[in-house]
Structure formats: structure tokens, C-alpha cells
Amino acid sequence: MATQAVLSERVGVAEDLLRRAERLSGAEGGAKLCGKLRSELKFLRRIQSAHVRGAHVHSSNLTHLSAVVQSAESLQNVVALLRVYNYTKEEKKRSLTVDVVADGGLLWVKAVGRKAEALHAVWQGRGQFGDRSVIGQAGEFLLAAEEHPLHYARPRVLFAFYNGVSVPMATELERMGVEVSGELIPTATMQGEEPEEEEEEESEAGGREQGIVGNGVHPPHSEQEQAAAAPSQRPPEELLQFYRDSDQDSDQDSHDSALDSDSDSDSAPRPLTLLDRSLSCPRPLPAPAPPPSCALVNLDVSTLLSLVSSLTHGGCGLAFREAVLTEQAADERRAPVLPQMERFMAGKELMACAAAVTDFQEILRTLGGAKEKERAQALLRRVAVVTDQPSPRSLALTPSAAVSPRSIAIFGTGDAHHAVTMTANRKFVRAAANQGVHYSVFLHEPRALTEGKEWRATPIATPPEPTATPT
Template sequence: MNMKIANNENVDLKELALMKINFGDKLLELIEDFKDIEGSQKLYRKIGQELKFLKKAYKNNSIKKEHLQCSNLTHFSALIDTLKDVKTCQSINKIFTLEDRKIHVDIISDNGLTWIKVIARNPKSLSQICLGNGSYGVKSIIDQAEEYVKCAKLYPCLFQTPKIVFVFSNGIGSHIAAKLESYGITVKGDRLSDSPLNFDGSSESDESDQDDYMLQSPTNTADLSTENISNISKVNLDVSAMLAYCSSVTNGSAELLDFDVPVLKQQAEWERLRPQKPILDAVFEGKTLYCCETARDNFLNIVDTVGGPSEKVRAHQLLNRLIVLPDDADFRQTENDHKSHKIFEKVQYSDEKKLKPGGKIKERSLIIFTFGDQIQAVTVTANDGFVRAAKQQGIHFVVFIHESRALTEQKEKIRAIPLNK
């Protein structure tokens, strides 16, 4: 059962509202088939609340297009459609606690061994949120998957961790589906073509750390770099910058090889168009290079795990050029003069301006960016998702944004194709 709101501006809103109300009334009738299931009455009340609001707005002639587009009735309809296909359902809208958060599980079946989440959202919208382009506080489907996996482990049933199923009633991008499956989640719904996000769909655990830095959108990032930073003599390297600098693809292989891995193929094409090593060398020239201990340790872990022989040599050469300071260092511990730059007076990260982790604000990245702010350095990074998310919370870090590049040397042995000149 499904209902979509037409985008034709000529369609009368009151007519659409009446259709939506009738749609909701039918949902209430369908709920009767599941009245013996725990939580069904709660679902009945939620649908009733939606209808009460719509009926009141309809009666008062105050209905708006947003009321129809943002209604939860579409989600409830998808949930009921899923219920029809589920055998041995025990509960609807069950709530579990994960640390200080509540995790809502739409359907619990198979005597508690299966948790089902129903997603009726537009697949394009899901992809945009995964790229960090959603509103502040909106969690991506990947973030929700991580929470579900953690939560399920805390609530075993019959000595087993419940199986997790995500049902996408309107379909899901194939790359997002692959990422969800790498967490052990069963994905149901039409697979749609989409662009690679910040992962390549690989489920190999030894590459998961590098996946965090494989950000795939080089467009619309120029506006993120801070203006007038040429007079700042300190540079803080994010892990993404170190990876890009040492990658085989930025050190010549892009001119020789192509890849059958979509993310790496795309990066090689970008590298041939816009080589990143000269850009980074220009940023580093005449500057003192810093990184924090967290960045160094994370970088070395990735290099040791997925780096090739030449990439490992370049990684250690780069680290020899860096000054590594504790995560909590400030500008007084740097070798440069202790003069405070005015640009940092406007953005200084402090107890009064705390970022809230979640979504694109990962704890590891927060440490690295805060370190750059504390030592008053320009943070060089490809993590545009973090920078955008921070701006949404009112924090404008001093940054230079470049395109991401992954370590590729190991993949060149098995997944590369000689480039025909």
C-alpha cells in the first residue's frame, strides 16, 4: 500500500489532504489484523495522532504542502506492508537502550531472533545524508546500522545475537546496500544505481579504517577552504592528507594503471585530471608540518595494513618531516612564534563551542581538527563531510580542502589494468 504526493502545483492541496486522510483511515483498518501483537496499539495511536493533525488542518483550511510531504503515514504504510510478509511477529515498535540513546526496532519476529527496520525514505535522500548533506542531527542509514549492530549484541535472544534486516520500501542505492551488508545486515528492497560514497562496498575488515577517508565528491568543496591563510606558517595534517600524499596513485601509477574497483577507478581518473601531489607540495612549501599522536597512530595503522612497499617508504619519509605533538597541545608548544593569528579568534574551539559527535562528526576526526585549532595551524584534509557538519553546528575550522586518494599499491597487483596510451 503506497501513496505519493504529486508535485504538480495545480493540484488542490485540500484534495490531496483528503486523499491522505482516507489513506490513514485505511491504515487504521489494516492495523486490526495485527491487534494481538505487542505494540500494535501504540502504532494505532501514532497513526491516529497523524490523522488528528491532518483533519484539523483540513477543517481549518490551514493545510500546507509540507504537512503532506512530511507525514509519517508513508512510513507506517510501509511498516504494515512488511508486517503482512512477516511470520511469527512478536512485537511492533519495540524500544531498546544503547548507552544513553533509545533504539526503535520496527518489527521483532522469529521468536525474537530477527530485528526488522523499515525505511520508506527516498533513496536519493538517503544517499545525500550519507554524504553529509542532510540537516544537522539527522543520522545517516550507515550510522543507524552501526547502532543496530551494537544494540543487538547487548540483547541476545536464546543465546544468539538477533539477525538484523533493513527493508527499503522505495529501494536503496547499491553502494549503500553493500556497505550495510558488510555489517552483517540483510538488505531487502530494489537495488538502484548510485555513485560511490565514502566507501567502496568492501566488507574486508582490514580496509575499514581507510574507508573512512575515501571521500568521493570533489565538486562543491572549493567554498569550504578558508580564505586568506597564506600568512599562517603552520600546517596540521589530517590522516586523509597523509594518505593522499603517499598514495601510489598520486605518485605516478595513475598515468600507468586503471582499476576495476569503482572507487579506485574514479580516483585514478580524477588524479589524471587534477594531480594532488603538486597541490599538497604547494601548501606545504615554507610551512612547518605538524600532526597529533592520534593522526600519526591511525595513519601508521592504515599504512601497515593496506599500504604497499613504496607507500610505506613514502609514509615514513613524510613522518620524518612532521612534528608530532600530543593531542592536547596548543600553539605555545609549537616551534613557530607565539603570535596569535586573528583568524583563530573567530573560530577558536572552546568549552563554550563544543561539537556534538554523530553522523560525520567522528570522535577521531574531532580530535585531529581540534588539535589543528589549538596549535593555530591550517588543517589540510579531504574530509569535507566533517567540515560541512561542523559548519552546521557553527564551528568554522581553518582548513585547506583537497581531493581524497586511497593507498592503492596492494590493489595494483590484483585489481589494476594497464592504461592504454
């Protein structure tokens, strides 16, 4: 019955986490997080229905996913969950999963659900084979962040600990350049031999995670955990598997983790220390940092067209024969794009690469009206035209229907000049991100050249002013 009580509790936790994760579906990776929680819930319900008795079921994935959900709920401007980044380590291609990408992409968060006592034991070199020190993982996060700048600045790295972290580990992380949040727990060196309780705890690959505190062993936190910790006979393997008590980032990271597990800790264990939670102090999540400023703006073809289009200069009150133009006109009436673009460009230098200007002028000659051409001449006088010189990471992109050579030249040249590229080409931005290249961009809605087609368009009737209702 004790095991069933533990399972029922974990099922309830998983259901609550899934409901909360579904509210985060607006962020990239929200569906992936919900899928992982559904898998956990399915597993727990399966073994619950099998009437497992007397087994200690510990779902470390649930612990980690709970920390991810809490981080996503607590941080601002979350843009992605469980995003995978590629990077190079020792001339080998690796990947890691960032649990939460917040602050518009400027903050990478590793959510850690393991208890501080277990994390500290691994750092001391007293963990199980394959256990990875948080310090080693932090080094990989910093390395990957260097290879994926946003707005030409390295994203900040935050390790958020939801079951505490020892002060020495937090100090080491901060020395490396990693921000830390959570309960900071001081330590004291233990004299003499290690207690039998700790040896028993560290020998369990997937069992209870009892932390050493004060002068003894921290007991389980609930009656269900105490009952579940009792020795018992293991049920059939196909009905119940024991999760290891670890917080691996994701399935994508497991191979690299196994390869690197021995390199994360010293060859000899550090002196045994105890954690005293009675003296702990909280470290809150950091406040959002202001985004780095960029004084140079790269204009792509879609932006050049939008800046001179008749739609953005009062010609949006028409219904065109072309459905796409009618839709853009309606969008412009609802949300004009020119004021947004002008606010962003204010006080900045403007540039465009030769490929963008050439294509823009060709479209202008074919479709542009007289006023649109006048505005184009005035605009180009404000723009510095540079030769096409894509950045190395842009040249490494694999061409596809969405990743054209022209787009590589335009976005890549802006990238090489450390400029923010203004664009309505979301398709390319997404496709490049899927290949691991995240550009610094300002996105806006597209506006086509329409002056040459206004003669056959139908004016939109202006709705009458509402009349006051007599009282």
C-alpha cells in the first residue's frame, strides 16, 4: 500500500505539471515538454495499474521536469524550452539541451532538481559511475554559449537549483561565470571515517536520495517515502524499472554525458563534507538584463520594399484583385508597420548588401510606381551599400527551399558586420535556427509594392461614425 501511495502522489504531481506546461505552449518546445510529461504520466499509470507492491519508485525525470516548469513560470520573456544547441568540444561535434531560454534568448537556464547532498557527493568524486558533476556541465554550457551569440553577445548562463546547492559548488560556478539561484547550503569538513549511512546512500543507483545534514542522515521527508524506502522484492522487470537519480538534460545529451562522465571530477575524491541546511540562505532568480544595444541595422529586400510601399504611406484603404495584397492592406490598417520600423531605425546606421540592393532595384523597376521609386531613391541615399561577405557560420548553412543563396548572402553579410537584420523573411530565420544558426533580427510584417495596381483596386468604404444614443 505504501508504494501505491507514492505512485498516486507522483501521478498527481505529473498531472499538475502537465496542466501547467500546457499553459507554456506558446514558447518553442512547449509541445516537447508536454510530450515528456505525458510519457512520465503514462509510465507511472502503467505501473500503478499493475499493483506494484513494496518497491521504491523514484522518477528522476519528473524531478527534473518539475524544475523546468518552475523555471519557465518564474522567468520573463521565455522563448524556448528544451532547445538543443550544437557546439564543438575537443574538435568533436556535441549537443546539449538548454532547459529554458529566457530574456528573449539572452539567458540560458539549466534547471536542477537533484538534492544538494547528491550533487555535492558527485562533485567530491563519490557518485555512481556515469554521474556527471554540475561543474562539468557548466563548462559545456559556457562553451556552447560562446558559439551561439545573440545580438553578438554571449547568452548568460544560469543554473537554477530547486533542491539547494552547496556553497562551495555555487562559488565555483560563479567563478566560472555561471549565475546561480536557489538555496545556498554551507558545508563543514567531516573528521574521521565516513558513516555507514552515506555509503549505503551512495551505493543506490536508483533508490532514495537521502542528504547528509548536520551530524547525521537526513530522513525521508514524508511517511510515504519512509515506507517506500523499506527493502522489498523487486517486481518483474517489464512492469517496473528503476530510474536512476540523475538530472540528465535530455536524450540527446546522454551519449556525450557517458563519454565525458569521467572527466567531470578529480581522480581522487575530495575530503568528505557535510551540508547544514539550518544555515542555508536563498538566492533569488536574477533580474532580466537589458538587451545589448546595436548601432548598425542591415536592411533586407522585404524591409526595403516595406519602407517605400504605398501601403505604408496611406494607400492601405483599398481592396485589390490580388488576395495577398488585400490581406496586407487590411493588416496595415489594423497595425501600421512603418512607425515600428522607424522607431527601431532611429539613431542607427543603415546598411544593405549589394545582393539586397540589386534585387530591390529590379523589383522596383518591374512593379514600383512613381512615388514608390521616389521614396526608394531617398531611402538608398541613407543606406551604406556593402559588398556581399557572408559570415563563416552562414556559409556553412545547407541550402534548401527556405535557405536560398540570396538569403545567405543578405543575412550572412549582416552577421559578418555585427548588424541587426530587419526582415519579414521569417521562413529563412526559422530554417537557419533549425540548423543551429540564430541570427540577430528585427522581424516585421511584409508590405509589397502596390502603387502600380491601385488603378484597378476598389476603395474600402469608411464605416460611418457611431451616433450618440439619446438618453
